[in-house]
Amino acid sequence: MNVLLIIGAVAILVALYRAATSKNIPQSPAACGIAFFTVTAGLASWLYLLSAIPFHSLYLLVSVTSLPLILLLGGVMAARTSEDTASMNAKIVLAVAAVPYLLVTFIAFMNSSEWAIIYALVIYIPCIIGGRYIGSKYLQVK
Numbered sequence: 001m002n003v004l005l006i007i008g009a010v011a012i013l014v015a016l017y018r019a020a021t022s023k024n025i026p027q028s029p030a031a032c033g034i035a036f037f038t039v040t041a042g043l044a045s046w047l048y049l050l051s052a053i054p055f056h057s058l059y060l061l062v063s064v065t066s067l068p069l070i071l072l073l074g075g076v077m078a079a080r081t082s083e084d085t086a087s088m089n090a091k092i093v094l095a096v097a098a099v100p101y102l103l104v105t106f107i108a109f110m111n112s113s114e115w116a117i118i119y120a121l122v123i124y125i126p127c128i129i130g131g132r133y134i135g136s137k138y139l140q141v142k
Helices: 003-020 028-050 056-079 086-096 098-108 114-139
Strands: none
Touching: 003 028, 003 056, 028 056, 028 086, 028 098, 056 086, 056 114, 086 098, 086 114, 098 114
16 A cells, blocks of 8 residues: 555545534535535545455455445535535535446445445435435534
């Protein structure tokens, strides 16, 4: 693993953490950007860091388990806005992040079972919509 790539992946995850826990509630376009970045770059960085796991079955278990959590976080970040646009933001993230998400998951699970890729495809829409509902219900931002 390249040291610069590890530093970059960690920096991306730290930036996402800071954006997710910021006290300033973003407006609608910024919330879409944070959610898109979480679903694409955050997922790619996380899967890259997980690739250091020496056992393939453990890597597959951890990555497949963390995949819906990252997608749920993307839906929550889309719903965390100072405007009443949570539903629209989730739909925008669903449409815009679909192609990069598919590329990342196909590359990450290329040497794995085809069931991992099918699982990644099946959970995409329900997890982002579920994250939107979780974010709308528990964040109460208005």
